[in-house]
Amino acid sequence: MKKIKIGLLGFGTVGQGVWKILNSNMDEIISKCGYEIEIKKILVKDINKKRCVDVPKEILTTNSDDIFYDEEIKIIVELIGGAHPAKEYIIKAAECKKHIVTANKLVVASFADEIFKAVNENNVMIYYEASVGGGIPIIKGINESLTANKIKEITGIVNGTTNYILTKMTDEGLEFEEALKQAQNLGYAEADPTSDVEGFDAVYKLAIMASLSFNTSVDINSIYREGIGRIKAVDIEYAKRFGYVIKLLAIAKEEDNLELRVHPAMVEKNHPIANVGDSFNAIFIKGNAVGDLLLCGRGAGDLPTGSAVVSDIISIIRNNFDVPYNFNYEVNSSKMPIKQSKEFIxxxxxxxxxxxxxxxxxxxxxxxxxxxxxxxxxxxxxxxxxxxxxxxxxxxxxxxxxxxxxxxxxxxxxxxxxxxxxxxxxxx
Amino acid sequence: MKKIKIGLLGFGTVGQGVWKILNSNMDEIISKCGYEIEIKKILVKDINKKRCVDVPKEILTTNSDDIFYDEEIKIIVELIGGAHPAKEYIIKAAECKKHIVTANKLVVASFADEIFKAVNENNVMIYYEASVGGGIPIIKGINESLTANKIKEITGIVNGTTNYILTKMTDEGLEFEEALKQAQNLGYAEADPTSDVEGFDAVYKLAIMASLSFNTSVDINSIYREGIGRIKAVDIEYAKRFGYVIKLLAIAKEEDNLELRVHPAMVEKNHPIANVGDSFNAIFIKGNAVGDLLLCGRGAGDLPTGSAVVSDIISIIRNNFDVPYNFNYEVNSSKMPIKQSKEFIxxxxxxxxxxxxxxxxxxxxxxxxxxxxxxxxxxxxxxxxxxxxxxxxxxxxxxxxxxxxxxxxxxxxxxxxxxxxxxxxxxx
Structure with missing residues (x-):
């Protein structure tokens, strides 16, 4: 069996999900790409840390150069999260002529121009399906399945933590603080929940989706943002009375100029998105040919996100990983004008x-x-x-x-x- | 601008949708694939027939050889529908070293083995996203985005006509015959509605989805089938009373062996699929990594189906249409054992x-x-x-x-x- 060797940067939840998937689904993977995929090296902070999966110690390293300069490693998977050194690692991987898979929404949203420049100059591929919507095929959806369309709108529930909290509030009449505590106990919310609850996480994901959908370079700071911390049980009650469900929406739509906003919103209780509860994500897309499209699935978690990462690895392998890559996405230096929040209707x-x-x-x-x-x-x-x-x-x-x-x-x-x-x- | 020339076989609803999309969205298409796409020839039965779109007569032909043997044409799009001569045309296109896009569910479901053999032997690509679910990216979803998964189940509303009829019956209390008549008046149902109403159309689509999902060759005759003709208004009423909505489902799931069935079913009214009404389609997928995934959209119509066709054309162009194609799907000669209907639980x-x-x-x-x-x-x-x-x-x-x-x-x-x-x- 032909084999392809990859390196992981980081071995948290998603990294361990990737490990599990490669272990359990290798037959399917081989049938889909013709190669066995082997994790040759994993960059970790602490080799001796106790982990949920059983990994031979000799493939763990604390020195990233062991991965960047290993000739056998063809694909580097960045899963350390955060802005730095993740961004620098991705650029270095490109310079070392490694193809890249990342799940890092913050880096892709914040440094797309630099990253795509490095990737294009070095003739390598970068895939980042896992950065938005976990296992939901939204990036490939936009980039490969909806290429015939002018996209008019992309609106979604892209943060599982807040959707879990709002679902609990809706189903059980809880106040925000109680629902947050439950989410934290279940591991759905971080000890410091700011990024999820205040909508920053959704902003990063919206920036990525909007950049791809509208062929523009979206500045994350240009996105209007409101979190869900002010929603009370009584608001949820009124929403029900009026026939609505409250969701944290990330909205991008073209109307004269580009409208970009993340905020809680009441949506009609019969709209399919209203029934997407728990920690699920849902993304609604309107294209001028395809019409209305809705994609729902698990937006986080080791296996759903790992599913996107491993499928991206397979895409790279199938796209001729050892011949020069022929299709480069343009780096979008163009910027569409952004609508001011006071103009939102x-x-x-x-x-x-x-x-x-x-x-x-x-x-x-x-x-x-x-x-x-x-x-x-x-x-x-x-x-x-x-x-x-x-x-x-x-x-x-x-x-x-x-x-x-x-x-x-x-x-x-x-x-x-x-x-x-x-x-x-x-x-x- | 680099240009790629294509030929269409057939110029009905979907063909005209393709024409419209290429006319209105060419800028987007060029930015996605780097080529301008030109329809060089269209095979029609009657050159002088009145059509909704304005096409220069000189590109219409009644002789298929004008397309098969035109050296400039790189991609042939089969949109004539039906079993014959569509199947023979697809195989001939492969033999003439043309890449192929088709929207023909009947041909892909019935003759997959022969078609994939011809395609692989001739080193050309075939894409058929439009054959299932109109503009919903289900084929690419299975083939490219979920490749990391063992798929356990794929269940959907894949026929828009019956979904429209059932929605009318549910919302307005109509009997089947009345709702069918309305669907016919709106062009959602054919004069002879058998293929939709009796579930044959859904069977073809299920065969395609199940073959891809379970890596097996599904015989359309092995699929259990019931139509919606027996559903009465009173059944819809009882369903409501019990908290259900009636949908025509196409179900494929692996439980010991493969369970394949198309029949009306009551689904819980709060499940997202229950709220997919009108002529929309919805496909639910369960993978062992991705978990639950739901894709909804327009399952038919000129532009949604055209969206899938044109996006497939773009995929062929981006996959190096003029170098030998490096990845062949295996022809699935294997057959998973099929569960007998009396064992369905x-x-x-x-x-x-x-x-x-x-x-x-x-x-x-x-x-x-x-x-x-x-x-x-x-x-x-x-x-x-x-x-x-x-x-x-x-x-x-x-x-x-x-x-x-x-x-x-x-x-x-x-x-x-x-x-x-x-x-x-x-x-x-």
Whole structure:
């Protein structure tokens, strides 16, 4: 049997998933690529650390040069995560004429230009399916299956941790803090959950998907971002009452210019994406030929992410890994203009805590009217003595107008506070 | 700009979709493959026929040799449909050293062995994404994105016509015949709807997906098949009452041996697939690494299917269309053993028309008991004088036992008829 040797940088959850898959599925893999795949070396921090899988010590190394300068190693798999030295390792791998597979969303989102330049100059391939949506074939989907299309929109649930938390809140009526604790206990959320909960993780993934879909170079800092920390059980309840489910969405769509945003949103409870619960991810794509497409699956975990990594390795092997690679993606130096957040248009759910007194509704409605915001529905519930939840659902409105009107509304004597503002997202 | 010339065989709905996409999306296509794609010749039956798109007459021909023997044409796209001469054309294209793209599920499902042999012997590529699920990237999904997996199950809604009919019946309470008529008026169903309604179309698609997923050669005649013609509005009503939605499913799963079946089934209303309505398709895949994956999209139509065809053309171009192709799929001469239908296990919904008299339920329940069928629920509704719908939902039972018990039940004096038997499908 012909054999191809690879090196891993890092051996955490995903690395061990790759190890398990290569051990259990080698017959299938050989039938798909004609080669046996052997992990020759793995870069680790601590050779003696206890691990879930049984790996011969002699293939572990703490010296990355053992991998970069091994002539037999044709493919390097970067799984250390984080910005540095992952980025430098990827570029060095290219310079050493190794093909690259990575699961690193942060690096691909932040340093795409440098990385693709190095890869193209050195005539090697880079695959990064695992960087977005775990085992969901979204990168190959965009890059290889939807190439006939002008993509108009790509919107998804791309963070499993927040989807797990929101699902728990929806199904069990939990508050955010309780659901987060459960997610942490199950290993779905990190001890410091900021990257997931505040939407940074989703921002990296959106940047990658949008760059590929719209042939543009997306700056992660140009993406509007809101996390889910402000969502209360009561908001989830109202969403249900109005026929919605709250999800953290990552949205990229072309409307005049490019609209890029990550925020919680209410979606219609009958839309397929609304029923994608637990730690699943789902990505909706609209192409001008294919129409609407939805891909759902496990967005994280050792085996789902390992599935994407190993399938990428197989793609490299099948793409003639030892002849010069003939097709280079262009490095997108072009930048599409990005829409300002104040121009975002959607329906809004606005929950106010107001005093239970005459005239409140009129005052607030007037202010909305002055800002060109038309009201679809008002719901009022007493929740404590003299205190009322006043919930507005607006028609389509500009975010700038919403912000301006709420600035005024919160100065009203009768208003105790703006409790929450959540967009309602309509797939169309 | 470098140019690649292609020939189309057939110019119906999909062919015209391909034409439209090449006209509207050429910039994107060039950026994805580095070539301009030109349709040099199109084989048609009647050059003067009126068409929806404006094609110069000089590129139309009624002589297939104008395409097969044109040295400039590198790729032939077969879109005439049907078994013959489509199969012979595909083989001839391979012999003429043309790469092939086809949307023909019947040919790929029925003659895979011969076609892949011709393709491999002549060192050309064949792509057939459009043969299953229209624009949904299911073939590339299995062949390229899930190559790290042992696939355990692939189950889907793969026929848009029946999904449209069932959706209409569910949403509007229509009977089958009315919904079929609407589908025909909208062009979703053919004048002779047999292939869709009786499940043949789904059988072809399942054969293709199962062959790829399980590395086996599936004989279309080995697939168990039931259509949707027997579903009544009242069955849809009961499904709703029990928390289900009725879908025509195509199911392939490995459990000891290979289980292959196409039939209507009740699926839980909260499963994402239950909310895939209208003429959409949805395919659920379970891999031992990736876990559960669901792909949904438009399963038919000029542009969605054209999207798959044009993306396949781009894949051929990117795979070095003018150097010998290095990776051949094995022709699967192996045949996995197929499970007999009497061994199929599932829950069953059984609706009987019985006389409204004492003792009926006991008699029937006894017969089920004798056949090892355990009852989960019984519902009884009077629908006419002295006539009762008696609806059983069983626990998991073998189909053979269901058939045997119903043979006995229908001989009972108190039973007017076995009105329907529908499987309940649980994704797990």
């Amino acid at each position: 959607s329906k809004y759910y606005i929950r106010l805590d107001v005093k239970d007194q005459a005239g409140v509704l009129g005052q607030i409605a007037n202010i909305f009217g002055q800002h060109n915001i038309s009201i679809l529905s008002v719901t009022q519930d007493v929740f404590a003595e003299h205190k009322v939840n006043l919930v507005f659902v607006t028609h389509d409105a500009k975010y700038g107008n919403i912000v301006d009107s709420l600035e005024k509304i919160k100065t009203l004597n009768s208003v105790n506070g703006i409790e929450n503002v959540i967009r309602i997202y309509e797939f169309n | 599932s829950k069953y919904y059984i609706r009987l028309d019985v006389k409204d008299q004492a003792g009926v339920l006991g008699q029937i329940a006894n017969i089920f008991g004798q056949h090892n069928i355990s009852i989960l629920s019984v519902t009884q509704d009077v629908f006419a004088e002295h006539k009762v719908n008696l609806v059983f939902v069983t626990h998991d039972a073998k189909y053979g036992n269901i058939v045997d018990s119903l043979e006995k039940i229908k001989t009972l004096n108190s039973v007017n008829g076995i009105e329907n038997v529908i499987r309940i499908y649980e994704f797990n």
